[in-house]
Amino acid sequence: MRIRNWVNKRKFGISGKLRKMMKCIFSREQLRIDEEIPSSESLATRDYSASGYSSRAGETETKVDTSNIEEAESSLRESGFLNYEEARSLLGRLEYQKGNIEAALRVFEGIDIAAVTPKMKISIARRCELPRRHSQSDAAPPMSMPAVSLLFEAIFLKAKSLQALGRFKEAAQSCKVILDTVESALPEGLPENFAADCKLQETLSKSVELLPELWKLAWDPQEAILSYRQTLLYHWNLDVETTTKIEKEFAIFLLYSGSDAAPPNLRSQMEGSFVPRNNIEEAVLLLLILLRKFVLGRIGWDPSILDHLCFALSIAGELKTLAHQVEELPPGILERKERYCILTLCYHGEGEDMVALDLLRNLLNNRENHDCIFELLLASKICGENPDCLEEGI
Numbered sequence: 001m002r003i004r005n006w007v008n009k010r011k012f013g014i015s016g017k018l019r020k021m022m023k024c025i026f027s028r029e030q031l032r033i034d035e036e037i038p039s040s041e042s043l044a045t046r047d048y049s050a051s052g053y054s055s056r057a058g059e060t061e062t063k064v065d066t067s068n069i070e071e072a073e074s075s076l077r078e079s080g081f082l083n084y085e086e087a088r089s090l091l092g093r094l095e096y097q098k099g100n101i102e103a104a105l106r107v108f109e110g111i112d113i114a115a116v117t118p119k120m121k122i123s124i125a126r127r128c129e130l131p132r133r134h135s136q137s138d139a140a141p142p143m144s145m146p147a148v149s150l151l152f153e154a155i156f157l158k159a160k161s162l163q164a165l166g167r168f169k170e171a172a173q174s175c176k177v178i179l180d181t182v183e184s185a186l187p188e189g190l191p192e193n194f195a196a197d198c199k200l201q202e203t204l205s206k207s208v209e210l211l212p213e214l215w216k217l218a219w220d221p222q223e224a225i226l227s228y229r230q231t232l233l234y235h236w237n238l239d240v241e242t243t244t245k246i247e248k249e250f251a252i253f254l255l256y257s258g259s260d261a262a263p264p265n266l267r268s269q270m271e272g273s274f275v276p277r278n279n280i281e282e283a284v285l286l287l288l289i290l291l292r293k294f295v296l297g298r299i300g301w302d303p304s305i306l307d308h309l310c311f312a313l314s315i316a317g318e319l320k321t322l323a324h325q326v327e328e329l330p331p332g333i334l335e336r337k338e339r340y341c342i343l344t345l346c347y348h349g350e351g352e353d354m355v356a357l358d359l360l361r362n363l364l365n366n367r368e369n370h371d372c373i374f375e376l377l378l379a380s381k382i383c384g385e386n387p388d389c390l391e392e393g394i
Contacts, residue, residue, distance in 0.1 A: 085111045086147055089154035096157050101164050108158035113174075116151055117181055119143050124185040128194060149200040152178050156203050156210075163214060172214035172223065178207045179230060189235025201237060208236050209246065212253075221259035228253070229264050244290060244299050251286040254279040255312055284312045291325060301333060310342070319346040337363065341375060348382060357382050 092107035123141040143151075155178050162171035182190070182204060194201065208231045215224035228250040232243070254261060261279050276282035287309040293299045306326075313322040323346035326339060334342075340363040348356040360379040364372060 085116050085154075086150050089150045092154055093157055096161060101161050105158065105161040105165070108154055108161065111151070111154060111158075113155065113177060116143075117177065120148050120151060120181055121185040123148050124182060128186055128191050145200065149203065152181075152200060152203045152207075156207050159207075159210065159214065163210075163217070168214055168218035169220070172211060172218055172220075172227075175207050175211045175214055176227070178204065179211060179227075179234075183230070183234055190237045192237065194237060204236060205238055205242060208238065209242065212246075212249070216253070221253075221257050222261070224253065224257075225250075225259070225261045233264070240293075240298055244293065247286045247290055248302070248305065251283040251290075251308060251312075254283040254286075255308060280312055280316050284309065284316065284318075287312060288325070295328070295330065306334075314349075319349040322346050323350075336366075337372070337375075344375075344378065348378070353382050353386060357386075 088107050088111050092104045095104035119142040123143040126141045159171040159175040211227045212224050263277050290305050323343050326342050340359050344356045344359045
């Protein structure tokens with residue numbers, strides 16, 4: 001049954017519910033849905049854009065945001081009431097959408113996260129249990145999935161509010177609650193059809209992206225590295241674009257942050273599989289994964305991936321590996337001059353000067369190549385180091 005029909009049938013409106021919610025917040029009583037009220041137009045909110053939640057300054061147009069209303073009504077439909085935490089979740093989101101960050105944070109801080117976390121774990125775990133016969137002794141989950149979604153969104157928006165106020169460490173700690181709760185409830189990862197009927201998956205995806213950024217803002221590089229690994233090693237049902245973005249950002253952070261990361265502690269791995277021992281090896285592994293995705297056609301070409309890979313493999317002294325990766329790229333990705341130049345530097349760095357010189361000869365013999373001063377100087381240098389090629393170098 002559609003929510004609108006459900007609302008009309010029972011003659012429930014939203015503004016009166018909000019009054020009851022406010023009363024609930026101050027009295028800590030459960031909200032019973034036994035009051036007739038006129039309409040839902042009072043929930044019209046401003047259109048805010050950043051990450052789907054932050055405000056647009058100076059905009060006067062308003063529009064109805066019904067997503068959270070639908071989740072609240074789903075919770076009402078399943079349990080018959082909105083409890084104290086759910087009411088605060090809904091009201092805090094409305095304050096956040098209005099741009100009242102501090103007011104929203106005060107509302108969110110009234111939610112006892114420690115008290116509701118065990119209930120959310122149990123509810124998520126039971127939601128993903130294999131189908132089985134239910135006996136009369138089977139207790140219902142302590143929370144409905146729309147209620148879990150509502151509370152996770154409140155925790156996420158609390159983290160965004162703290163971020164907006166410059167309290168980055170507290171924001172990261174708040175955001176981490178979401179990931180830890182889900183990972184504790186489902187150690188094997190999210191099933192493919194998890195949260196298909198509500199906004200929970202969307203909130204999880206945004207939390208997974210946000211957490212490493214918050215730790216970086218708090219300048220806690222070790223926690224940032226751990227959160228990146230938690231994001232990539234656990235199955236969060238992320239789309240290819242999001243996963244690719246996180247992998248690239250993590251590789252860049254490992255290469256240039258100046259923080260040494262301890263080797264990852266993998267819970268399960270195949271015997272003999274490669275485990276990176278330091279930042280460079282972990283970054284190279286991530287960049288090779290991205291390069292492989294491109295070759296398989298899963299992502300578009302990003303030239304910065306090859307730039308970072310060249311830097312990482314050069315630092316690691318793996319120039320021949322770099323040459324192999326460049327040779328494996330599909331035709332047309334790199335211009336002929338750039339391709340030959342990279343390969344020449346790789347083979348020259350590995351001491352294979354004659355291979356490097358042959359590459360330069362092939363490049364310089366092509367009359368279509370202009371402005372090859374660097375290549376000519378490099379060829380002269382190689383020839384000068386080889387007595388058999390001194391005349392050619394001159």
